[in-house]
Every structure is written in C-alpha cells, then in structure tokens.
Amino acid sequence: MRFWSRSSCVTLLLTVPVCLLFLAMPLQAEPIDTKIYKEGELPADSRLNPLKDLNGHFPFTVPESKKAWEERAADLKRRILVATGMWPMPERTPLNPVIHGKFTREGITIEKVYFESMPGHFVSGLLFRPENAEGKRPGILSPHGHGGRLHEYSEKQVLQMITRGQERFEGSGRFPKIARCVQLARMGCVVFIYDMLGYADSVQISRKLAHGYSEPRPEMENAERWGLFTAQAESRLQSVMGIQSWNSIRALDFLESLPDVDPTRLAVTGGSGGGTQTILLCATDDRPIAAFPQGMVSTSMQGGCTCENCSLLRVGTGNVELAALFAPKPQAMTAANDWTKAMMEDGYPELQKLYSMIGKKEDVFCNFYPNYPHNYNYVTRAVMYSWFNKYLNLGLEEPIVEDDYEVLTKEEHAVWNEEHPAPAGGDEYEVSLTRQMSDRDDALIASLEPTDEKTLAEYQRVVGGAIETIIGRKLPASDEIQRTKVDKQERDGYLLFKDKLTLTSRGEEVPMISFFPKNTEWNGHVVLWVDGAGKSALVNDQQEPTAEVRQLIESGNAVMGVDLLYQGEFLVPGTEFNETPKVESPRAFAGYTFGFNHSVFASRVHDILTVIAFIRGDEHAPESLSLLGTNGAGPLVAAARAIAGDKVNKAAVVSNNFRFTQLPSFRDPQFLPGVVKYGDVPGLLSLSAPYPLWIGGEEAGVPTVVEKSYSAAGAADMVTSSGDSEELIQAAVEWLIAK
CATH class of the missing domain: 3.40.50.1820 (Alpha/Beta hydrolase fold, catalytic domain)
Incomplete structure (x- = not known):
C-alpha cells in the first residue's frame, strides 16, 4: 500500500513526463472503468465454492499449547x-x-x-x-x-x-x-x-x-x-x-x-x-x-x-x-x-x-x-x-x-x-x-444497558462478545493479506488505483479501487466507502467520481471503494443477487446452512475487516481511517466498526431506519442470525462507543442504547445523528471532513 506515502506520490509526480501542452490544458478524463477483472473472470474466492453441510469433514486440529x-x-x-x-x-x-x-x-x-x-x-x-x-x-x-x-x-x-x-x-x-x-x-x-x-x-x-x-x-x-x-x-x-x-x-x-x-x-x-x-x-x-x-x-x-x-x-x-x-x-x-x-x-x-x-x-x-x-x-x-x-x-x-x-x-x-x-x-x-x-431475552439484554464504565464493560463483554461470535472473525493479521496491483492511472485531480486484496489464510479476495488526491496534498486520512452496490457506486453516470467522492478528494482525503462478497464483480454481468445460497437440502431450515457457514452479511463484514487490516498494516499507514456505509451497507459498517474498535477513527452509518426484523426470510442477503436478540441495528451501533460515530436516517435520532453507551463511556459528544432522509450522504461526508 505504498501509494499512501507522500514521498511515493511526490516521486510519481516528478517522474511523469510533462509537456507544455499538458501544462496548459487540464487532463481530459476518460470514463472510469471500475472493473478489476478480465471479461468473464470472477474473483478467485473460496466462498464461491459449494457450501459446507453436515456431511462434510470436520477435523480437530489440536493447538500447540495448553494456553x-x-x-x-x-x-x-x-x-x-x-x-x-x-x-x-x-x-x-x-x-x-x-x-x-x-x-x-x-x-x-x-x-x-x-x-x-x-x-x-x-x-x-x-x-x-x-x-x-x-x-x-x-x-x-x-x-x-x-x-x-x-x-x-x-x-x-x-x-x-x-x-x-x-x-x-x-x-x-x-x-x-x-x-x-x-x-x-x-x-x-x-x-x-x-x-x-x-x-x-x-x-x-x-x-x-x-x-x-x-x-x-x-x-x-x-x-x-x-x-x-x-x-x-x-x-x-x-x-x-x-x-x-x-x-x-x-x-x-x-x-x-x-x-x-x-x-x-x-x-x-x-x-x-x-x-x-x-x-x-x-x-x-x-x-x-x-x-x-x-x-x-x-x-x-x-x-x-x-x-x-x-x-x-x-x-x-x-x-x-x-x-x-x-x-x-x-x-x-x-x-x-x-x-x-x-x-x-x-x-x-x-x-x-x-x-x-x-x-x-x-x-x-x-x-x-x-x-x-x-x-x-x-x-x-x-x-x-x-x-x-x-x-x-x-x-x-x-x-x-x-x-x-x-x-x-x-x-x-x-x-x-x-x-x-x-x-x-x-x-x-x-x-x-x-x-x-x-x-x-429482551429484558435480560435491556438490564445490561450501561450506566457507567463498569456496566459498559459488562455490556460490551456480553453483547459485544455475542456479535464477535455471530460475525465470526476478528481483524486478520496484515501479513495474511496480499496486494495485487492491477492498474494505476493519473487523472484530473487524483490518482486512480485498481487492486486485488487476497486474504491468503482464507482464500478470500476483495477487488478495490482507490482515489488519491493529486492537486491537494494528502492529509493522511483514508475513507473506506462501503456501498450496497459495491465500488461502482463511487462513480456517477458519466463514469466520473461522484460529487461527494470529489469533495473528499479535494479536501485531501484518499477514498477507497470495494466489492464485497456477491457485489459488483462477484456477479456474472446482468445478474442480481437477491437470495443467499443454501446447502443442498430439501428442508427449508436455516441451521443446515448457517450452522456450518457464515451468512453473506457476516462474510461481507469479513471483507471490510480485511481492508481495514490492510490499511492499518501498511508501513505507510494513514494517520486516520474512516468508514462510510451507504445504500444498505450502513449495518455492515456498524458491525465492522464493532469488531475493529479503535482501528477505525470515525464511522458514518446511513441506516435509514433499517431493522433486521423487517426481513421476511433467512434467504435475504441481509440476514444475520441472532442480531435481533442483541439489539438489532442499535445494538450494533452501540458497540462503537466511545469512538466517533455519525448516524444517518434514524427518524428518532440517536437510539437510546447508543446514547447510553456513549454516556457511560464519558463520550456523549462523540455520537451524532441526522434524521433527514435527504442529502444524508452529503451530511456524512461533511462530518467526515470536519476536524
């Protein structure tokens, strides 16, 4: 990830051939192609293989020590x-x-x-x-x-x-x-x-x-x-x-x-x-x-x-x-x-x-x-x-x-x-x-809602521990992640990078695009923008960075976008992903699938964690990392922040009042076993305390359990919300830019 280094970017700019015509005229930007893979190629990701079922092989690997x-x-x-x-x-x-x-x-x-x-x-x-x-x-x-x-x-x-x-x-x-x-x-x-x-x-x-x-x-x-x-x-x-x-x-x-x-x-x-x-x-x-x-x-x-x-x-x-x-x-x-x-x-x-x-x-x-x-x-x-x-x-x-x-x-x-x-x-x-x-169970979880640091620690142990189990993944080690450089382009006001990240220990792959400021000095901040449509959402109909992405770049931020599992380039062109895979069984029982396999929601959180670990593990790590979740990806960002903790400096979550109780089927891609028991979306958001959090689209404002968690942490001023359903993305970007 050396492209985050100020020195490497200066070197790149000094070594780019410059002519008088180039100096006199702005770059004529060709439309951005966000694709990483060749035509007909899918990510080399183990999760695209058939799911494991109860008839699989379940070996026991004995740890090396008693501890x-x-x-x-x-x-x-x-x-x-x-x-x-x-x-x-x-x-x-x-x-x-x-x-x-x-x-x-x-x-x-x-x-x-x-x-x-x-x-x-x-x-x-x-x-x-x-x-x-x-x-x-x-x-x-x-x-x-x-x-x-x-x-x-x-x-x-x-x-x-x-x-x-x-x-x-x-x-x-x-x-x-x-x-x-x-x-x-x-x-x-x-x-x-x-x-x-x-x-x-x-x-x-x-x-x-x-x-x-x-x-x-x-x-x-x-x-x-x-x-x-x-x-x-x-x-x-x-x-x-x-x-x-x-x-x-x-x-x-x-x-x-x-x-x-x-x-x-x-x-x-x-x-x-x-x-x-x-x-x-x-x-x-x-x-x-x-x-x-x-x-x-x-x-x-x-x-x-x-x-x-x-x-x-x-x-x-x-x-x-x-x-x-x-x-x-x-x-x-x-x-x-x-x-x-x-x-x-x-x-x-x-x-x-x-x-x-x-x-x-x-x-x-x-x-x-x-x-x-x-x-x-x-x-x-x-x-x-x-x-x-x-x-x-x-x-x-x-x-x-x-x-x-x-x-x-x-x-x-x-x-x-x-x-x-x-x-x-x-x-x-x-x-x-x-x-x-x-x-x-509702009464039991409610009884844990924190009032001070001691009760916050217990709340995070119980509810946070449950979410750790449900998501099933912590931040991977940075040496487990391999970056494959695909393309690098100098464009009007920014540098564009295309990369593949491979979590080698799991055989998982994340296609990624990155925008790096060129006309403005990089401020050391990275915004990982996670959208329900994948990385293509970071460009507009003219295949240029959206106005909000441009605003982030021009403010000195680097911006990254990714395709999570079954988004974007994980899909055959022309297909949609509306129903999560299940094991081969005539019986419509969620436990046969999710008793042995992560949900799609959890797998997508894993991808976010992989990118976070990649950014944080690089020798030229940024001064700060922010997450932004939009277009249905807000809960994913909330869950990733709950796991990543202080590795994410700021998180902006557009929830739009989504609740997991709204899902009619366990085949829905947003389905996450157990999440309603532990507070639904507000429960996920509460686990961000005490770190800076912006919430968008909650009509009632900051959910009560989130307020309680931040107050108990002595960080009541670290959480804010905007309930206005219009211009939420713009409001989130402005919050991320603000010091």
Missing part, C-alpha cells in the same frame, strides 16, 4: 451458548417438579416426573433409583436420542441382534434406552431419562415440527407473531436445539436437587441425538464430572436432524472439537460402522493428543466395533458401565454384566394421566413460547 487451547475453548463455549440462545444465561425459573406414580422392578424404583424448564413449558421423563439405597448417590442424566425413550425393537429385530452379539436379552434389547437406566440404577445411581421435544410425553411441540420440519409456514412468519424455523426465530436464536439444550440444563438442575443425589458426582450419557445433547451439555456446564457421548463424536456426519443443528453452532468447528471441551474431565465413547467409523484414525488420536497435553491421557477412551451399525447396544453399554464405575467411584467388581428386566407397560411409561393431565400444545402454544423467550 492456546484454553483461549480456543473459551471462544467455542461462547459459540455454543450464543448459538443455542443461552448467552447470557437465562434466569432459572422455579422448576415446580412433580414426581408421581412410583413402581418397582428388581432392585430399583421408577417414578414419573414433569417440571417446567420455562414457565408453562414442561419437561417429562422417568426417574430410576436404587431400591433401599442409603446416603447420597451419583446422578446420571440420560438424554435418549431419536426414537425416544419408548424406542422399541420388534421381536424379530431383537432376536437378530442377539444372534449378532449386539444384545444379550430380549427385554433390554427391545427397549435399549430404558435398559441402560435400569442397569445404572441397579449399580447404585439415580438416573433421569427425559423426553426430547415431541417424543413420548413431550407433547407441546410436535415431533413432526421439532424433528421433521421441512416446508416454510407463511402463517407463522410475522414480526409480531412467529413460530420456530422462521426468520424471526432465527434472528433471535430460537431453535429446537436451543430449547432442548435449555431443557438439558434444567434436567440437570432437577437431578442435582434431589435429596438422594450427590451433586459432586454427576454424569451424562446419551446416544445418537442424545449423544449430541451430551456433547453440548458437558461442553458448557461445569457440573458433570464424567461423560459418555455415544454415536456422535465424529469428524464426519454431524447430526442430521433439525434438533441437532442450529445457526452458528459448527461454523469453523465440529463434534470432535466440541466434545474436547469436556477435557480434562473423563469421557469415553465407541465407534461403529456408521459416520464414526474413522474415529480411530481421525478424531480419537486428536482427543488423545489434547488429553496428553493437559496431563490426562488415560481419561479419554474410544473403542471401535466395526461389526455393529449405529448403536447404543449391549456391548457399548458395557463399556459405559465400566467407565462410570471407575469415574463415579461406584466400587463395583468388574466386569459389570447387564441383567435383563421386566419391560414397562404403556401405563408405566406414561407420565400424563387423569390426575396429571397433559398440557396443551399446537401452533398457539408455539407462538406463545417464542414470544416468552423473546420477552425474556
């Missing part, structure tokens, strides 16, 4: 919490648990349970206890996985599994999820198996919706009344996975609260979808001391159900790394002839390396059973029993052999009956639940 892992782990834990709607952690409202219908099997008692994970939202399940046990016992939480706790194999299937060595008894083989609960209770543990949404006695959200959602429901998509899987829900990070993850935390609260449970000896185990819940709960909750996440620790398929995916969750990570967050605590699993079949070569060695690095090599274990399909069968359960025997200090003699049990009747399985009627569900309940969660 590096701790930093990575902190980011990942926040990612899980943000993605599942639990950042900041919601209030734990009263559970109001009901335990009833006690009955027995050999050596154990079984009871029916329901409680409220949120007011009016019920979690149901069965509680298994050792009969006549004394003192406090270990507590084991058991999320069941697909098929539910009532998952039943036919007599023919069970006999086949017994023949193949997968099961030992007809009873335990017929209901394998109940079998593990019975055996663990016989081993002296208190076990709670709880229903995932739509299974067994979880009736308020249907199984068809929670696990089979496929087609959009226009009647449930409204800014005031919305259901799950809608743009409104996704922009608030409301998802089936999020609800189930919250249910898991509350289920652990329930288990821990029981008088016969030792709160220092809690463990979690689940298979398949229950394995996914085990991974996430153990990654984010400090209470479990041992885990057995079965069937989902894999660098391959990450979980195919809508209940196992949500926006933001696995962007840049995968299940093996998420399972690693439980380290250094002991965990084990088995691999089978399914998507886990490569674990012994790809996944488990990395877990061993991590555990070894932190001095706990023996506390992670995986065994491979290639003859068995996806399972939590008798053989796998035996590994789990031994693991918990050791790490829950049960003191039982090995090997532990599972015994059969008398299967439960339908009446014994059922939590709801005449005395305990099932709660109502359906569309109206779904809408009331999303509204309840929204009101809860």
Whole structure:
C-alpha cells in the first residue's frame, strides 16, 4: 500500500513526463472503468465454492499449547451458548417438579416426573433409583436420542441382534434406552431419562415440527407473531436445539436437587441425538464430572436432524472439537460402522493428543466395533458401565454384566394421566413460547444497558462478545493479506488505483479501487466507502467520481471503494443477487446452512475487516481511517466498526431506519442470525462507543442504547445523528471532513 506515502506520490509526480501542452490544458478524463477483472473472470474466492453441510469433514486440529487451547475453548463455549440462545444465561425459573406414580422392578424404583424448564413449558421423563439405597448417590442424566425413550425393537429385530452379539436379552434389547437406566440404577445411581421435544410425553411441540420440519409456514412468519424455523426465530436464536439444550440444563438442575443425589458426582450419557445433547451439555456446564457421548463424536456426519443443528453452532468447528471441551474431565465413547467409523484414525488420536497435553491421557477412551451399525447396544453399554464405575467411584467388581428386566407397560411409561393431565400444545402454544423467550431475552439484554464504565464493560463483554461470535472473525493479521496491483492511472485531480486484496489464510479476495488526491496534498486520512452496490457506486453516470467522492478528494482525503462478497464483480454481468445460497437440502431450515457457514452479511463484514487490516498494516499507514456505509451497507459498517474498535477513527452509518426484523426470510442477503436478540441495528451501533460515530436516517435520532453507551463511556459528544432522509450522504461526508 505504498501509494499512501507522500514521498511515493511526490516521486510519481516528478517522474511523469510533462509537456507544455499538458501544462496548459487540464487532463481530459476518460470514463472510469471500475472493473478489476478480465471479461468473464470472477474473483478467485473460496466462498464461491459449494457450501459446507453436515456431511462434510470436520477435523480437530489440536493447538500447540495448553494456553492456546484454553483461549480456543473459551471462544467455542461462547459459540455454543450464543448459538443455542443461552448467552447470557437465562434466569432459572422455579422448576415446580412433580414426581408421581412410583413402581418397582428388581432392585430399583421408577417414578414419573414433569417440571417446567420455562414457565408453562414442561419437561417429562422417568426417574430410576436404587431400591433401599442409603446416603447420597451419583446422578446420571440420560438424554435418549431419536426414537425416544419408548424406542422399541420388534421381536424379530431383537432376536437378530442377539444372534449378532449386539444384545444379550430380549427385554433390554427391545427397549435399549430404558435398559441402560435400569442397569445404572441397579449399580447404585439415580438416573433421569427425559423426553426430547415431541417424543413420548413431550407433547407441546410436535415431533413432526421439532424433528421433521421441512416446508416454510407463511402463517407463522410475522414480526409480531412467529413460530420456530422462521426468520424471526432465527434472528433471535430460537431453535429446537436451543430449547432442548435449555431443557438439558434444567434436567440437570432437577437431578442435582434431589435429596438422594450427590451433586459432586454427576454424569451424562446419551446416544445418537442424545449423544449430541451430551456433547453440548458437558461442553458448557461445569457440573458433570464424567461423560459418555455415544454415536456422535465424529469428524464426519454431524447430526442430521433439525434438533441437532442450529445457526452458528459448527461454523469453523465440529463434534470432535466440541466434545474436547469436556477435557480434562473423563469421557469415553465407541465407534461403529456408521459416520464414526474413522474415529480411530481421525478424531480419537486428536482427543488423545489434547488429553496428553493437559496431563490426562488415560481419561479419554474410544473403542471401535466395526461389526455393529449405529448403536447404543449391549456391548457399548458395557463399556459405559465400566467407565462410570471407575469415574463415579461406584466400587463395583468388574466386569459389570447387564441383567435383563421386566419391560414397562404403556401405563408405566406414561407420565400424563387423569390426575396429571397433559398440557396443551399446537401452533398457539408455539407462538406463545417464542414470544416468552423473546420477552425474556429482551429484558435480560435491556438490564445490561450501561450506566457507567463498569456496566459498559459488562455490556460490551456480553453483547459485544455475542456479535464477535455471530460475525465470526476478528481483524486478520496484515501479513495474511496480499496486494495485487492491477492498474494505476493519473487523472484530473487524483490518482486512480485498481487492486486485488487476497486474504491468503482464507482464500478470500476483495477487488478495490482507490482515489488519491493529486492537486491537494494528502492529509493522511483514508475513507473506506462501503456501498450496497459495491465500488461502482463511487462513480456517477458519466463514469466520473461522484460529487461527494470529489469533495473528499479535494479536501485531501484518499477514498477507497470495494466489492464485497456477491457485489459488483462477484456477479456474472446482468445478474442480481437477491437470495443467499443454501446447502443442498430439501428442508427449508436455516441451521443446515448457517450452522456450518457464515451468512453473506457476516462474510461481507469479513471483507471490510480485511481492508481495514490492510490499511492499518501498511508501513505507510494513514494517520486516520474512516468508514462510510451507504445504500444498505450502513449495518455492515456498524458491525465492522464493532469488531475493529479503535482501528477505525470515525464511522458514518446511513441506516435509514433499517431493522433486521423487517426481513421476511433467512434467504435475504441481509440476514444475520441472532442480531435481533442483541439489539438489532442499535445494538450494533452501540458497540462503537466511545469512538466517533455519525448516524444517518434514524427518524428518532440517536437510539437510546447508543446514547447510553456513549454516556457511560464519558463520550456523549462523540455520537451524532441526522434524521433527514435527504442529502444524508452529503451530511456524512461533511462530518467526515470536519476536524
């Protein structure tokens, strides 16, 4: 970027051949061609490749040091919490648990349970206890996985599994999820198996919706009344996975609260979808001391159900790394002839390396059973029993052999009956639940609005931290950025540069044009102008710099314009970009796309950050850098400023009252998962405090949360606004020029 150097520009001017005719006449400017690439050429950008989906490859690269892992782990834990709607952690409202219908099997008692994970939202399940046990016992939480706790194999299937060595008894083989609960209770543990949404006695959200959602429901998509899987829900990070993850935390609260449970000896185990819940709960909750996440620790398929995916969750990570967050605590699993079949070569060695690095090599274990399909069968359960025997200090003699049990009747399985009627569900309940969660989260974020430096720091930690996760990128290092010079022209009153910036570490490319003052001495200031139409917006219909660009140049500023992803030269000529790409799936679920890939909005912010890092990293860095966002790019600039902080001296954002709640679909290019939860556009703007900020097009003036943030920072005079919808760009330029 040496073209920002005063000395280089002087040298250029001195070496340009000058003739009398040239001196006597102004340069006759030919129309500006803002194109960087040859005809038919697109940027060599990795983001133009097919999107990653749940069937991709998700390797775990172990950091080089314990400290590096701790930093990575902190980011990942926040990612899980943000993605599942639990950042900041919601209030734990009263559970109001009901335990009833006690009955027995050999050596154990079984009871029916329901409680409220949120007011009016019920979690149901069965509680298994050792009969006549004394003192406090270990507590084991058991999320069941697909098929539910009532998952039943036919007599023919069970006999086949017994023949193949997968099961030992007809009873335990017929209901394998109940079998593990019975055996663990016989081993002296208190076990709670709880229903995932739509299974067994979880009736308020249907199984068809929670696990089979496929087609959009226009009647449930409204800014005031919305259901799950809608743009409104996704922009608030409301998802089936999020609800189930919250249910898991509350289920652990329930288990821990029981008088016969030792709160220092809690463990979690689940298979398949229950394995996914085990991974996430153990990654984010400090209470479990041992885990057995079965069937989902894999660098391959990450979980195919809508209940196992949500926006933001696995962007840049995968299940093996998420399972690693439980380290250094002991965990084990088995691999089978399914998507886990490569674990012994790809996944488990990395877990061993991590555990070894932190001095706990023996506390992670995986065994491979290639003859068995996806399972939590008798053989796998035996590994789990031994693991918990050791790490829950049960003191039982090995090997532990599972015994059969008398299967439960339908009446014994059922939590709801005449005395305990099932709660109502359906569309109206779904809408009331999303509204309840929204009101809860709005109140929680509002309670963080700052009043002084201390509360500002906490607000920025929580809301700013969430936006960091949602955007998913910090400023790159300048040595990751390569500049390719394409063209340089001397024109009437300015120099024009054409360049390509490549973020080499990511394979991303940004086409860029720059205007450098020639007749006026450069004042050391750079304005990065980001427009919704891309860099072509910096020239007028006559293909000359617009009046506002001219004004900036003549005031001594350098001006840069860029095409962000899917703008300008990222598009085939004659095409428009009105709908964001999605993965190949017939199901209209945002989590399948944005659970593994950045949104277009976030990717465009990445491009802005790349250019900021390029400017700031050059040896002839300018004295100041300003951002200007116009024509729909205001929110992009607000988000980039929130990440870049003091690397941007001034930011001018033309918002025109845009709010993300206005978007009708997650396919809209402006869609950004979670942004509404954290304050929408005003929330993004508030994170600019205490640095100079101009806001254009907000009819009500500076939004309240922005005012509060700047006042708390002692910088109330650093934010200003213009609500007049006319001449906003001119007003922004004048503010940028002003000292």
